Amino acid sequence: MGLIPRTIHDIDTPAAVVDLDLVRRNIQALQTYLDGTPVHIRPHVKTHKTPQIALMQIAAGAPGVTSAKVGEAEAMVAGGVHDVLIANQVVGPAKISRLCALAQNARITVAVDDARNVQDLSAAAVAAGVTIGVVVEIEVGMKRCGVAAGAPAVTLAQTVAAAPGLDLVGLMGYEGHTVAIEDHAERAAAARGALGRVIETKALCEAAGLNIREVTGGGTNTFDITSKIDGWTELQCGTYATMDAGFRPHSGHMFESAFWILASVISRPATDRVVLDAGRKAVSFEPGGTPIIEDPSGLEIESLSEEHAKVSLTSQNPDLQPGQKVRITPWHGCTTFNLHDTVYVVQDDEVVDVWSIAGRGKFT
Amino acid sequence: MGLIPRTIHDIDTPAAVVDLDLVRRNIQALQTYLDGTPVHIRPHVKTHKTPQIALMQIAAGAPGVTSAKVGEAEAMVAGGVHDVLIANQVVGPAKISRLCALAQNARITVAVDDARNVQDLSAAAVAAGVTIGVVVEIEVGMKRCGVAAGAPAVTLAQTVAAAPGLDLVGLMGYEGHTVAIEDHAERAAAARGALGRVIETKALCEAAGLNIREVTGGGTNTFDITSKIDGWTELQCGTYATMDAGFRPHSGHMFESAFWILASVISRPATDRVVLDAGRKAVSFEPGGTPIIEDPSGLEIESLSEEHAKVSLTSQNPDLQPGQKVRITPWHGCTTFNLHDTVYVVQDDEVVDVWSIAGRGKFT
Numbered sequence: 002m003g004l005i006p007r008t009i010h011d012i013d014t015p016a017a018v019v020d021l022d023l024v025r026r027n028i029q030a031l032q033t034y035l036d037g038t039p040v041h042i043r044p045h046v047k048t049h050k051t052p053q054i055a056l057m058q059i060a061a062g063a064p065g066v067t068s069a070k071v072g073e074a075e076a077m078v079a080g081g082v083h084d085v086l087i088a089n090q091v092v093g094p095a096k097i098s099r100l101c102a103l104a105q106n107a108r109i110t111v112a113v114d115d116a117r118n119v120q121d122l123s124a125a126a127v128a129a130g131v132t133i134g135v136v137v138e139i140e141v142g143m144k145r146c147g148v149a150a151g152a153p154a155v156t157l158a159q160t161v162a163a164a165p166g167l168d169l170v171g172l173m174g175y176e177g178h179t180v181a182i183e184d185h186a187e188r189a190a191a192a193r194g195a196l197g198r199v200i201e202t203k204a205l206c207e208a209a210g211l212n213i214r215e216v217t218g219g220g221t222n223t224f225d226i227t228s229k230i231d232g233w234t235e236l237q238c239g240t241y242a243t244m245d246a247g248f249r250p251h252s253g254h255m256f257e258s259a260f261w262i263l264a265s266v267i268s269r270p271a272t273d274r275v276v277l278d279a280g281r282k283a284v285s286f287e288p289g290g291t292p293i294i295e296d297p298s299g300l301e302i303e304s305l306s307e308e309h310a311k312v313s314l315t316s317q318n319p320d321l322q323p324g325q326k327v328r329i330t331p332w333h334g335c336t337t338f339n340l341h342d343t344v345y346v347v348q349d350d351e352v353v354d355v356w357s358i359a360g361r362g363k364f365t
Numbered sequence: 366m367g368l369i370p371r372t373i374h375d376i377d378t379p380a381a382v383v384d385l386d387l388v389r390r391n392i393q394a395l396q397t398y399l400d401g402t403p404v405h406i407r408p409h410v411k412t413h414k415t416p417q418i419a420l421m422q423i424a425a426g427a428p429g430v431t432s433a434k435v436g437e438a439e440a441m442v443a444g445g446v447h448d449v450l451i452a453n454q455v456v457g458p459a460k461i462s463r464l465c466a467l468a469q470n471a472r473i474t475v476a477v478d479d480a481r482n483v484q485d486l487s488a489a490a491v492a493a494g495v496t497i498g499v500v501v502e503i504e505v506g507m508k509r510c511g512v513a514a515g516a517p518a519v520t521l522a523q524t525v526a527a528a529p530g531l532d533l534v535g536l537m538g539y540e541g542h543t544v545a546i547e548d549h550a551e552r553a554a555a556a557r558g559a560l561g562r563v564i565e566t567k568a569l570c571e572a573a574g575l576n577i578r579e580v581t582g583g584g585t586n587t588f589d590i591t592s593k594i595d596g597w598t599e600l601q602c603g604t605y606a607t608m609d610a611g612f613r614p615h616s617g618h619m620f621e622s623a624f625w626i627l628a629s630v631i632s633r634p635a636t637d638r639v640v641l642d643a644g645r646k647a648v649s650f651e652p653g654g655t656p657i658i659e660d661p662s663g664l665e666i667e668s669l670s671e672e673h674a675k676v677s678l679t680s681q682n683p684d685l686q687p688g689q690k691v692r693i694t695p696w697h698g699c700t701t702f703n704l705h706d707t708v709y710v711v712q713d714d715e716v717v718d719v720w721s722i723a724g725r726g727k728f729t
Contacts, residue, residue, distance in 0.1 A: 013457065013459040013460065013729050014457075014729065015728055015729065016729070047671065047672075069671065069672045070672060089631070089672065090631040090632050090640075090687070091631075092629060092630075092631045092632075092642070092687045092688055093377065093378075093629060093688055095377040096377065114632055114634055115632065115633070115634075115687055117687070118687060140634055140635075144635075144638060144675070145632075145634075145640055145670070145673055145675055146631070146632040146634055146640050146673070147632075147634055148634060149634075149635075177670075265456060265457060266456070267453070267454040267455075267456045267510070268454050268456075268478055268479065268509075268510040268511075269479070270478055270479075270504055270509075270510055270511055270512060270513075271504075271508075271513075274508060276454075276509055276510050278456070278728075279728075280728075281651070281700055282700065282703050282726070282728045283728050286651065287645070287650065288652055306509070306541075307411065307433065307699055307700065308411070308433045308434060308453065308728065309509055309510070311508070311509055323454070323456045323479055323481065323482060324456055324457055335671055336645055336646065336671065339646050339704070340703070340726065341726065342726055362646070362704065362705065362706055364379055364642075364643075364644075364646045364647050364672065365377050365378065365379065365380070
């Protein structure tokens with residue numbers, strides 16, 4: 002990498018770019034929505050993986066962040082975050098040892114769904130002289146991780162509460178199978194139905210004398226639904242801060258796209274075809290949707306190979322030549338951030354900073 | 366990362382692993398096939414992105430390697446490779462300047478399909494006092510980059526031959542649209558039909574007095590077809606060295622899978638379900654095929670989310686518990702290598718080295 006570019010026009014491509022003012026606006030929009038409610042946001046950093054954005058979210062009011070892996074949590078703590086919920090199971094001596102090391106320097110909470118894992122965490126926390134926060138993950142319909150709601154979850158919560166070195170923080174459930182339901186009323190019914198099991202389990206835990214301080218979960222597409230469930234305390238939305246093309250239509254236009262891949266035309270081999278230098282290694286390609294060319298308008302990506310995007314042109318489209326730049330909105334922001342080591346930060350097209358995407362590739 | 370693990374069983378997950386003996390065997394298999402023919406292999410490093418594997422390929426007989434981007438070429442030259450063909454258009458002053466810097470230290474060749482790009486490359490090479498090799502890319506049916514075969518390609522080759530600072534090396538065509546045709550006879554007919562245009566253009570160039578030293582292209586699935594085309598000189602196969610689940614059935618079982626993602630069970634929330642710690646951030650997920658669980662046998666990945674693989678179990682399957690490890694063969698090796706910073710090198714399950722995947726993310 003050479004000198005830091007002065008404006009967005011000087012950035013070599015393909016490159017990840019965020020608009021600082023739009024990121025701030027998105028963060029403030031959700032914070033304002035939640036202010037005055039009993040629910041707070043603990044933003045998931047699996048989208049942006051960038052401590053600088055996490056610190057903006059905390060400055061706006063978040064008590065800390067959510068991560069998916071120990072490695073992401075390490076990147077956040079190294080970047081100045083002091084409170085991380087790892088919303089996932091942490092299994093095996095190598096990762097549990099890193100978890101305890103992190104807990105020397107930050108407030109660390111982890112999800113559990115297995116009694117033997119609870120014993121492993123407890124033994125390691127005691128040996129390291131630390132306390133690890135624990136949320137019991139409840140399966141609410143994704144059929145992924147999570148103990149069954151009701152009695153099995155209460156039993157596991159009791160096991161956590163009795164385990165030395167662990168602090169029972171509360172319950173977790175993620176309504177991930179509902180977030181892409183197009184019709185908002187259907188989505189709301191599905192999310193409330195799923196998370197109702199967590200709230201019922203909370204009541205059972207409290208009847209058994211357990212203190213459930215947090216009930217945590219929720220995604221960007223259900224923030225307005227989950228935040229209104231009686232007894233819910235914490236949202237884990239992540240995509241809202243930078244937004245992507247897949248989630249944008251679902252979130253009621255409250256959040257704006259603030260993250261792009263900048264690409265260049267590298268070939269104009271025929272009148273009806275142009276080729277860009279950004280392929281699947283620069284912008285993620287997943288079943289479900291295609292990345293969108295935002296600027297110039299009127300162009301659609303026809304196919305993406307590893308290093309190329311192919312755009313078919315008609316006489317209606319802007320005429321593009323090698324060297325010209327385009328701005329692509331990723332369909333899925335989380336997996337696209339994960340491809341880049343750095344992101345250029347722009348304000349009114351001026352490059353004001355370059356951030357390391359410190360959580361990229363931290364999947365252990 | 367802590368201490369280097371002693372055996373494959375000590376590696377924390379998810380992690381990329383290559384089997385050194387199998388990689389060597391794959392490299393030797395293609396080299397032996399080509400020995401005594403007029404065709405050599407210039408392996409594409411976009412699959413493994415690892416200088417150590419590139420140097421093994423060169424030691425076996427390759428004159429150099431192929432890369433997709435300047436950044437990949439820089440990673441290879443820094444790793445000790447002295448001859449790189451960038452099989453792609455290099456556009457814009459920033460990248461052309463890096464290309465010239467590379468050419469101070471290595472033999473660098475680049476593909477062109479545009480006369481203005483030829484002038485830009487020539488001017489920069491003259492200013493830097495270097496010579497850059499050039500192959501004229503011919504469109505052979507992928508409808509991606511490349512000038513039309515016949516007269517337009519001859520004209521562009523003449524422009525290259527006349528341009529100071531540039532050395533016309535030859536012609537390039539990639540039969541990428543044929544490599545996944547299941548029936549071998551159909552694939553052969555399609556590949557020969559496509560590449561015939563390059564051979565015809567070679568004859569036209571030679572009739573015009575141009576010296577065409579190399580005719581380059583070819584993928585792992587067509588090595589036995591393209592290498593037999595009269596006048597072809599160079600193959601660019603990449604996947605063969607480590608192989609993947611997508612290409613393995615096509616290549617006549619001449620090459621073995623030598624690259625896996627090691628994953629662990631992190632949750633066994635129900636009798637019929639197990640969850641692994643490797644999702645789309647650790648093993649690429651593309652339309653076309655699903656990664657395959659190689660060990661233990663009898664398991665299939667039902668779905669992949671960002672950080673999780675979900676496996677449905679029946680009583681016929683091995684019984685898995687949290688902490689147990691599985692070995693996953695990626696469907697697409699190139700995009701999976703691209704997710705990892707390092708790869709563990711094993712021989713008979715012993716970890717003998719850890720290599721940096723130096724070309725990962727080098728897409729500028």
